[in-house]
Amino acid sequence: MFFKRAPLDKSVATTNDTVQQMTPTAAGEHAPLAVAELRRCVDPATLGFQSTSDLEPITGLIGQDRALRAIQFGADMKSHDFNMFVLGPPASGKSTAVRTYLTKKAVEAPAPADWVYVNNFENQNRPRALKLPAGRARRFAAQMVAAIDELRTTLPSVFESEEYQARRRAIEEEFRSGQEEAFEALNRKAQAQNIAVLRTPMGFAMAPVHEGKVVKPEVFNALPEDMRKNVQTKIEALQKELEAILERVPKSDKQRRHRLSELNEDIAEGAVGEALDDVRAGFSDVPEILQFLDAAGKDLIRHVGLFLASTGDESEIVKQSVDTSRDPRFRRFMVNLIVGNGESSPGAPVLEEINPTYGNLIGRIEHIAQMGALVTDFLLIKPGALHRANGGYLLIDARKLLLSPYAWEALKRTIKAREIRIEQPLESMGMISTQTLDPEPIPFDVKVVLFGERELYYMLAAYDPDFRGLFKVQADFDDTIARSEENNLAYARVIASITAEHKLKPFDASGVARVIEEGARLADDREKLSIELGHISDLVREADYWSSQGGREVTGREDVARAIEEGIQRADRLRDRAQEVIGRDIVLIDTSGAKVGQINGLSVLQVGTFSFGRPSRITARVRMGQGRVVDIEREVKLGGPLHSKGVMILWGYLAGRYAEDVPLALAATLVFEQSYGGVDGDSASSTELYALLSALSEVPVKQGHAVTGSVNQRGEVQAIGGVNEKIEGFYDVCKARGLTGGQGVLIPKSNVQHLMLREDVVEAVREGRFAVHAVGHIDEGMEILTGVKAGERGEDRQFPAGSINRLVEDKLRLFAERAKAFGRPRIESQETGKITS
Amino acid sequence: MIAHVAEAAEARGRVVLQLRTANPNPVAIEAAVRVAQAFQSGIETVFVEDLQVLDLASFPFAREVSLTGRRSRAISSSDIEQEFRLAFASLRRRIEALARAAEVPIRQRIVRDDPIAALATTCAECGPWNVVALAEPFGTLSSESLRHLLEAVADATGLVLVGPKARRTSGPVIAAVEDLDRLPSMLRAGERLVSVTGGPLVILLIADDEERLHWMEGQARLLLGERTDTRIVVPGSARGAAEAVAETLRRLEGGFVISQYGGLVVPANGDLRALAAALECPIFLVR
Helix, strand or coil: CCCCCCCCCCCCCCCHHHHHHECCCCCCCCCCCHHHCCCCCHHHHHHHEEEEHHHCCCCCCCCHHHHHHHHHHHHHHHCCCCEEEEEEECCCHHHHHHHHHHHHHHHHHCCCEEEEEEEECCCCCCCCEEEEECCCCCHHHHHHHHHHHHHHHHHHHHHHCHHHHHHHHHHHHHHHHHHHHHHHHHHHHHHHHHEEEEECCCEEEEEECCCCCCCCHHHHCCHHHHHHHHHHHHHHHHHHHHHHHHHHHHHHHHHHHHHHHHHHHHHHHHHHHHHHHHHHHHHHHHHHHHHHHHHHHHHHHCHHHHHHHCEEEECCCCCCCHHEEEEHHHHHHHHEECCCCCCCCCCCEEEEEECHHHHHHHHCCEEECCCCEEEHHHHHCCCCCCHHHCCCCCEEEEHHHHCCCCCHHHHHHHHHHHHEEEEHHHHEEEEEECCCCCCCCCCCEEEEEEECCHHHHHHHHHCCCHHHHHHHHEECCCEEECCCCCHHHHHHHHHHHHHHCCCCCCEEEHHHHHHHHHHHHCCCCCCEEHHHEHHHHHHHHHHHHHHHCCCCEEEEHHHHHHHHHHHHHHCCCHHHHHHHHHHCCCCCCCCCCCCCCCEEEEEEEECCCCEEEEEEEHHHHEECCCCCCEEEHHHHHCECCCHHHHHHHHHHHHHHHHHHCCCEEEEEEEEEECCCCCCCCCCCHHHHHHHHHHHHHHCCEEECCCCCEECCCCCEEEEECHHHCCCCCCCHHHHHCCCCCCCEEEHHHHHHHHCCCCCCHHHHCCCCCCCEEEECCCHHHHHHHCCCCCCCCCCCCCCCCCCCCCCCHHHHHHHHHHHHHHHHCCEECCCCCCEEE | CHHHHHHHHHCCEEEEEEEECCCHHHHHHHHHHHHHHHHHCCCEEEEEHHHHHHHHHHHCCEEEEEEECCCCCEHHHHHHHHHHHHHHHHHHHHHHHHHCCCCCCEEEEEEECCHHHHHHHHHHHCCCEEEEECCCCCCEEEEHHHHHHHHCCCCEEEECCCCCCCCCCCCCEEEEEEEEEEEHHHHHHHHHHHHHHHHEEEEEEECCCCCHHHHHHHHHHHCCCCCCCEEEEECCCCCHHHHHHHHHHHHCCCEEEEECCCCCCCCCCCCCHHHHHCCCEEEEECC
């Protein structure tokens, strides 16, 4: 090296030497926020009621006019493709509100038709779907069972009657005697010729006989040839006759069966007609039913034997009658009720399918194992939610729907085709090879309402070309409503409805006020109220529990506070752990003193539903370089893109503010100390800038402060999220070490409106033991953090001497000059071979 | 009868089942097993290779016409012997399975002889108290043939037969009583059979005049006393004629009929056509 390196790196200096040369800020120049700005409380007296029992419960939507209008529109639109997607955060009461609205509307609508599946007697693999007027399907099914029941009694008795038996015997006798007579005649003829007809193991044979015994072959062979030939000729002739008689037997048997079948049909026709007439009379206005009954009647007559045979299940000793609807012999005549409307509740159905699997939506064809094989029939067709909601509304959670294999595609297919077609997805993929059905599709007329988060809606809209065509109505639920007297009262009525629904004790005004304050906290905005009704409902019920534990008749503020506190305690194990490691100096956080290039940043950790703030040490080191700020987090791939963006913005700020006319010959490193996970977000960018400015100016930063806020290239401090948790996180660390009064947090001014701090933090501020500062610009923050004036450029374009900015600028100029000197052309000495500048 | 043997603990007789063809009546075989089961006896199957059939097959012109009449072929003695062998092998397995299921001991033998002679020999070897069961239905069998059989087979006390319409062995056991002296032994046999057929015991009184019938009914009721498990049936009109008796038996839908040989049910002279046309269950014929 041919130049002496200047002692620039004093990033960890702790002396006040530099400060003593600085221009201090005036006392009270940067006053902390007033107590009133830290939390917006509700005065119970302003609510205008004593307890929620004075209020009329509210069950509909509050502050969701836009979503409500969308739902009204979607429900009124008759087109099949104007289905709804209700967007909003989970547990916001969307589905309850939508269901309540649709139920009211559906009650006024006419009940849709009933549907049944019946056997297709011509093609059993394609069961028929029959439509019936609302409320009549169940009666139809019962009447069919009754008709078959009746036939089970009447048909056997008809077939056991003397008339039938006599006619049957006459037919059988006619055929039997014909055969027997022919056979006996042949026997007689054979005997007359001394020929015997004998049974062999497999048939008949003939042989000459003498005195009733077959002639021995040797005796026969001793006979004259003429006689032998004569016998042989006789036997051959008789054999031909025997063959003719025996051949006639199957034909005759066939004729006999045919005659018996005609007789059976003749006998059965009357009984069947009579049994089905009752059903016919009840459904004479439904032509499809009459057609079915005609087909069933013909089939009943054709299969009358089913009523005469015993079931295989019957015990030989004790014959027990099997229920007709369960008797496998009569399944073909039963009715499979798919949809029976207008029975339990009037109007159109409003159905919520909480498990929208393919089968639960579209329906399924079940199978039963029979002799090792899977078989099915039309009675094993099970309806899905689409069947049950037909003619009404179907509510489905979009995420669950998308997570169920084949369900989403099947739903879209059904809406497009406007018919419910039950198909087995695995069968169509060839994964199951068994007997199955192809039931007739049922026309589909359902308004489908999907519920989901916004991200899901936008994703579907972006990636599924069918989605926008089929779900044309979006009902967007707000997460929050404006905080006003009117909405406070609405909130109170919501609490009243929750207490009524869950049969809880009423809340007094102070309890309601505390819930409203918590609603603002949940909204992360003191000007808003969260309408995540699931959370509010949980809080109200937990508060009621603590009220009961305390033996109170009315739930008050202390019960709500206890519920909140207990809820946090149940979930804050990790927060305690984080606080503990800081308290034991495992994670190094200073809360007193001052250091150059070191500052406390704040981050928020979310664990399940609980989030908490935690301070992190951020350090910066600077040296002469080629104008690069090294974000160590990014270099090791622990920094997210937003964090990197924030760091790059710092660079823009430094260059624009301090190096307008000189190169920025700076090399700086920034790091979140003891951070082993990822870092993202730009909420620490102002903090990193403060650390960098401290390092450049060599002015130490007060360690009793923590900072949050993002920054832009102009040095303006911008709003961040989780401001309350961050302040409380640092407060907890300071409190554990002892509050000194010199500790506090710097937040962006634009975040003041979001402040809904814990009551103990507010109390500490009230007592002057802690402070919250709102800053709009980096200069303000630097002054608070260092107690040194930041300084503005004067007319001479110079920052005042002794100001932070002047020190920074001077340092940067120094770097630039040195870099310039360092960068002069190098000449190689021919004599020494050394390089000089 | 076997029942008597069982009670007296004498040498036990058997049910001798005669088989002659490849297609015996299944109800006849089941009936034989049920009788053996009821009387806690065993079955002795006799596969008879009919000597006459074997003689017949020795003729050079011998032909066998199949049961359907559609096929006719020349046969030799060896063909017939093989047919017998195959038929009996198949039947042996079926009958063994049935007997095993009913827990009835079984012995099987093949005899080359005249069918009745084969029965007589087997019964003589099995002891004096046997029941003969014929596996072929008695469609065209005459009473004379039955008498001949009963005379020839001296060591059989009864005969189990089925008609061509036989289709069950479960249901009431009908004791067709024509002679009151036989009622106690028929009752004992009926009680035995009821234990395996699952139906009640029915006493059907048969006589050719009304006065006798009334007397028989009175005597039978006296004999039965307070028994509630036995029903007495007195036929109404047309009593006495073979057709009427057969029709009465059909209507009672019995699982077994117990009857005597040489009465109104099974006359000693004439044919059994009416009975064959009506009877849907086996008949246990006692001498």
